[in-house]
Amino acid sequence: MRNKIGKIVWPAVVGIAFIVVWQLGLLHKLLNLKPFQLPVPSEIALTLADNWQKALTDCGVTISGALIGMFIGSLIGFMIAVIATFFPKWGYGGMIVITAFNAVPVVALSPIMNLWFKTGMGQKIGVVTVVCMAAMAINAYSGLNKLKPFSIDLMHTVAAGKWTIFRKLRLPNSLPYIFTACKINIASAIIAAIISEYFAASTSGLGFGIKDNLRKAEMAMGWSYIVVASMAGIILYLIILLVERDAIKWHASQR
Amino acid sequence: MKRTRHLCGLLAALMLVLPIAAGCSPAAASTTAATTAATTAASTTAADSSTPADTTAAVVETTAATGKLDKVTLQLKWLPQSQFMGYYVAQAKGYYAEEGIDIEILPGGSDIIPEQQVYNGVADIGVTWVSSLLKYQSQGWGLTHVGQIFQKSALLLVSKTDAGIKTAADLKGKTIGSWFGGNEYEIYALLEANNLDKDKDVTLVQQDYTMNQLINGEVDAASAMTYNEYGLLLESGIKESDLSVLNMNDAGVAMLEDCLFVSSDWIKDNEDLYVRFLKASIKGWADACADPEAAGQTVYDVDQSVSLEHQIYMAKEIAKLVVPEGFDSTKIGYTDMAAIQQTADLAFKYGLLKEPAVLTEDTVTSKYWVTATS
Numbered sequence: 001m002r003n004k005i006g007k008i009v010w011p012a013v014v015g016i017a018f019i020v021v022w023q024l025g026l027l028h029k030l031l032n033l034k035p036f037q038l039p040v041p042s043e044i045a046l047t048l049a050d051n052w053q054k055a056l057t058d059c060g061v062t063i064s065g066a067l068i069g070m071f072i073g074s075l076i077g078f079m080i081a082v083i084a085t086f087f088p089k090w091g092y093g094g095m096i097v098i099t100a101f102n103a104v105p106v107v108a109l110s111p112i113m114n115l116w117f118k119t120g121m122g123q124k125i126g127v128v129t130v131v132c133m134a135a136m137a138i139n140a141y142s143g144l145n146k147l148k149p150f151s152i153d154l155m156h157t158v159a160a161g162k163w164t165i166f167r168k169l170r171l172p173n174s175l176p177y178i179f180t181a182c183k184i185n186i187a188s189a190i191i192a193a194i195i196s197e198y199f200a201a202s203t204s205g206l207g208f209g210i211k212d213n214l215r216k217a218e219m220a221m222g223w224s225y226i227v228v229a230s231m232a233g234i235i236l237y238l239i240i241l242l243v244e245r246d247a248i249k250w251h252a253s254q255r
Numbered sequence: 256m257k258r259t260r261h262l263c264g265l266l267a268a269l270m271l272v273l274p275i276a277a278g279c280s281p282a283a284a285s286t287t288a289a290t291t292a293a294t295t296a297a298s299t300t301a302a303d304s305s306t307p308a309d310t311t312a313a314v315v316e317t318t319a320a321t322g323k324l325d326k327v328t329l330q331l332k333w334l335p336q337s338q339f340m341g342y343y344v345a346q347a348k349g350y351y352a353e354e355g356i357d358i359e360i361l362p363g364g365s366d367i368i369p370e371q372q373v374y375n376g377v378a379d380i381g382v383t384w385v386s387s388l389l390k391y392q393s394q395g396w397g398l399t400h401v402g403q404i405f406q407k408s409a410l411l412l413v414s415k416t417d418a419g420i421k422t423a424a425d426l427k428g429k430t431i432g433s434w435f436g437g438n439e440y441e442i443y444a445l446l447e448a449n450n451l452d453k454d455k456d457v458t459l460v461q462q463d464y465t466m467n468q469l470i471n472g473e474v475d476a477a478s479a480m481t482y483n484e485y486g487l488l489l490e491s492g493i494k495e496s497d498l499s500v501l502n503m504n505d506a507g508v509a510m511l512e513d514c515l516f517v518s519s520d521w522i523k524d525n526e527d528l529y530v531r532f533l534k535a536s537i538k539g540w541a542d543a544c545a546d547p548e549a550a551g552q553t554v555y556d557v558d559q560s561v562s563l564e565h566q567i568y569m570a571k572e573i574a575k576l577v578v579p580e581g582f583d584s585t586k587i588g589y590t591d592m593a594a595i596q597q598t599a600d601l602a603f604k605y606g607l608l609k610e611p612a613v614l615t616e617d618t619v620t621s622k623y624w625v626t627a628t629s
Contacts, residue, residue: 036395037374114463118473201460201468203435208461215368215436216387216607217394 069128077136102134120202139181143174324357330378335558337569345539408509432462482572
């Protein structure tokens with residue numbers, strides 16, 4: 001019990017201390033910055049309070065694009081992993097192509113997606129989809145194939161078909177791997193969505209808000225968007241953690 | 256053996272993907288350029304600002320001869336192009352060296368903000384738009400306007416004639432492209448001057464650095480500088496007669512653009528150095544405006560990212576902004592306080608500034624220009 005409280009209290013103390021140091025201007029002295037370059041937390045909070053409606057709308061745009069893109073990308077990644085499992089000879093080539101796609105930076109991808117999609121939302125979903133495919137494909141492939149030897153032997157002994165093995169053995173085995181991919185993807189989806197908005201043909205979204213305000217010397221406004229972006233990221237990550245805890249109670253990582 | 260096969264597969268896949276990534280989009284190329292520029296800018300250390308300035312011409316000549324030059328870094332607002340031809344001509348013809356200056360010209364880019372570069376000491380002198388500079392000054396950044404290079408606004412809203420946008424009032428219900436980041440305020444002013452609500456009556460979208468959105472019909476009206484994007488449209492084969500143009504100067508909402516500014520702290524110790532820089536720059540601008548074709552060639556020699564024809568087109572258009580019709584060409588760099596005041600008034604009226612701009616000798620000054628030209 002004492003251990004558990006310590007786990008919450010100490011990080012909280014460090015976090016609060018950091019904010020106090022920042023508020024009192026010690027951070028500015030240390031980094032040689034002026035308050036108009038890096039606003040203090042109270043100013044960021046006040047700016048956010050004044051503009052929370054716009055910030056929430058923009059957050060909604062970014063997050064919905066990130067989630068839709070992550071869903072499509074993860075689905076494609078999973079399908080590729082399944083194909084690679086059933087048809088290892090040529091399916092594995094697909095995995096390599098996906099990995100190569102993953103290496104294309106978002107800053108290069110975003111303008112390309114601008115050519116394909118007319119709206120900012122379409123472009124954002126396109127970018128996030130590409131970014132999320134690889135992590136899911138690689139993780140799901142491991143999950144579908146790293147089977148305990150005795151379980152696959154057992155399946156063979158009872159003359160189970162390919163499909164049965166997939167449903168009863170491979171799929172459940174891949175669940176922890178899929179959650180790992182989801183945790184990786186949620187972070188990269190939000191980052192990709194925000195960066196894609198730097199180049200999008202729209203004026204909504206957290207990314208546009210951050211870029212535009214920091215450029216126009218509206219530092220407090222820009223930072224309030226940064227705060228909203230990180231809060232959204234943390235909340236979504238926690239949601240995935242909770243779902244994971246519920247879905248794979250049987251797995252070693254959850255005991 | 257198996258490993259080799261995987262490696263081959265990976266290589267083949269890469270070869271497949273790379274051309275797509277590299278060749279697909281001109282915008283992607285410009286992003287790369289911007290990133291490179293950022294790296295260059297970041298790696299450049301600030302010039303030594305404590306060097307005592309030399310005053311007399313004789314001393315200047317000696318320092319030039321012995322190669323002991325004062326280092327000055329100039330941060331451009333955008334990529335190297337004829338928009339900045341005066342500085343490149345002055346550099347190429349050795350005007351800076353004659354003044355005892357070793358000039359370094361840093362290219363700008365989409366994420367390089369001249370105000371921040373100069374304030375942070377990455378560069379000594381910067382080129383930016385007046386409206387943007389006023390905004391930074393109002394937020395407390397100690398920056399001073401020390402010379403106005405462009406005397407007129409070059410921003411246009413361009414549409415295809417079939418969109419039927421003949422006057423600003425016709426913009427109602429249309430999609431308008433802007434680069435934002437401070438470039439949108441003349442458009443806001445234009446809309447409001449015509450009783451249009453920027454949030455309800457029109458759709459404003461972010462425009463990339465090509466004109467594809469207008470060509471493909473994704474926006475009805477696009478932002479275009481007379482000297483750059485408008486030329487791109489013409490070069491892409493669109494006839495001038497098929498384009499309808501709204502000019503900010505005609506609409507009475509013109510804000511001043513390219514000016515020179517410095518950090519208020521830096522200038523205190525470097526007044527003479529700046530005057531010498533300004534002298535050389537004005538000489539460069541005078542030469543460039545007198546012979547834009549040669550200036551375009553000079554800029555093209557520095558940077559071949561766009562064609563020679565486009566650099567020359569740009570040089571000719573820039574000359575019209577630096578020395579407009581009826582403007583005394585000996586007054587290049589002159590700061591018209593009435594025009595600055597109009598820019599400040601518009602910036603306040605249309606929401607760029609929360610309070611009216613404070614125009615004093617500390618924020619906008621002509622004294623260095625007076626010294627440099629007398």
